[in-house]
Amino acid sequence: MYQNQAxxxxxxxxxxxxxxxxxxxxxxxxxxxxHGYRVSRVxxxxxxxEVKYLGRDQYLSLGLPDQLRTxxxxxxxxxxxxxxxxxxxxxxxxxxxxxxxxxxAKLTDQREYWPESWAVIVRGQAxxxxxxxxxxxxxxxxxxxxxxxxxxxxxxxxDECQAMELWWEQLPWLNTVFRFRDFERYGDERDAxxxxxxxxxDSITQLxxxx
Numbered sequence: 476m477y478q479n480q481a482x483x484x485x486x487x488x489x490x491x492x493x494x495x496x497x498x499x500x501x502x503x504x505x506x507x508x509x510h511g512y513r514v515s516r517v518x519x520x521x522x523x524x525e526v527k528y529l530g531r532d533q534y535l536s537l538g539l540p541d542q543l544r545t546x547x548x549x550x551x552x553x554x555x556x557x558x559x560x561x562x563x564x565x566x567x568x569x570x571x572x573x574x575x576x577x578x579x580a581k582l583t584d585q586r587e588y589w590p591e592s593w594a595v596i597v598r599g600q601a602x603x604x605x606x607x608x609x610x611x612x613x614x615x616x617x618x619x620x621x622x623x624x625x626x627x628x629x630x631x632x633x634d635e636c637q638a639m640e641l642w643w644e645q646l647p648w649l650n651t652v653f654r655f656r657d658f659e660r661y662g663d664e665r666d667a668x669x670x671x672x673x674x675x676x677d678s679i680t681q682l683x684x685x686x
Contacts, residue, residue, distance in 0.1 A: 495686040498566075499564060499599075499686060500549070500566070502682055503564060506675060506679060509675065510658075510668065510671070510672045511658070511668075512551055512552065512657075513552040513556075514550070514552075515550045516548065517546060517550045518547065545585040545587075546561075546589065547562055548563050549561070549562045549564065554657055554661075555658075555660040557657070561589060563593070563594040564595050565597065566597045566598075566599065567598055570596070575639075576623075578596065579620060579623035582594055582615060582620045582623065590617060591617050593617060593652055595649070596612070596615060597612055597683060599683055599686045601684075605684075606680055608648075608676035609648050610680065611680050612649050612676070613647060614647050614648070614649060614651050615646070615647070616647060616651060616652070619647075622646055625642070650673065653672065654669070657669075658672075
């Protein structure tokens with residue numbers, strides 16, 4: 476989804492961060508394709524490549540309809556071709572309160588037009604020891620954008636870092652959407668392939684840390 480990166484002076488729109496976001500999307504794509512998922516880029520930058528080089532004013536002057544402007548990044552189909560879903564991929568160096576608020580606003584905007592879309596949130600920094608995919612990847616299912624509004628519970632830590640980590644831990648895992656049953660087509664190999672998918676997801680965490 477286009478974010479007016481070219482001209483904005485915000486640090487979140489530096490070239491380095493744009494590259495990190497694209498690399499995170501590519502890492503997820505390769506992981507999924509390696510395990511039989513079909514992944515197609517369908518975001519606005521794929522459909523209208525020229526927007527990557529436009530500033531905010533030029534982009535807005537195009538008058539693109541909001542539904543096209545907010546189209547999610549990826550169309551993913553499971554290995555057995557039982558389901559197809561749209562996914563937005565959001566990479567952020569850290570998951571703090573400002574990031575959560577920003578993601579909530581962006582996904583709320585997007586889901587006005589794409590209510591059935593999913594989001595994969597990728598963070599580059601996690602407290603040590605962090606070596607599992609859930610330390611770096613979480614998902615926001617359709618109709619659950621509210622998960623990004625605040626941590627839940629009655630014993631929320633007063634320490635901001637601890638509160639944000641609790642918040643992260645409350646977000647759904649990748650296996651909320653990428654499940655063992657996606658590998659049913661492989662018969663007796665279903666569970667082995669499911670565990671291999673999760674193991675490979677764990678194995679790419681070092682790459683995410685280096686983004």
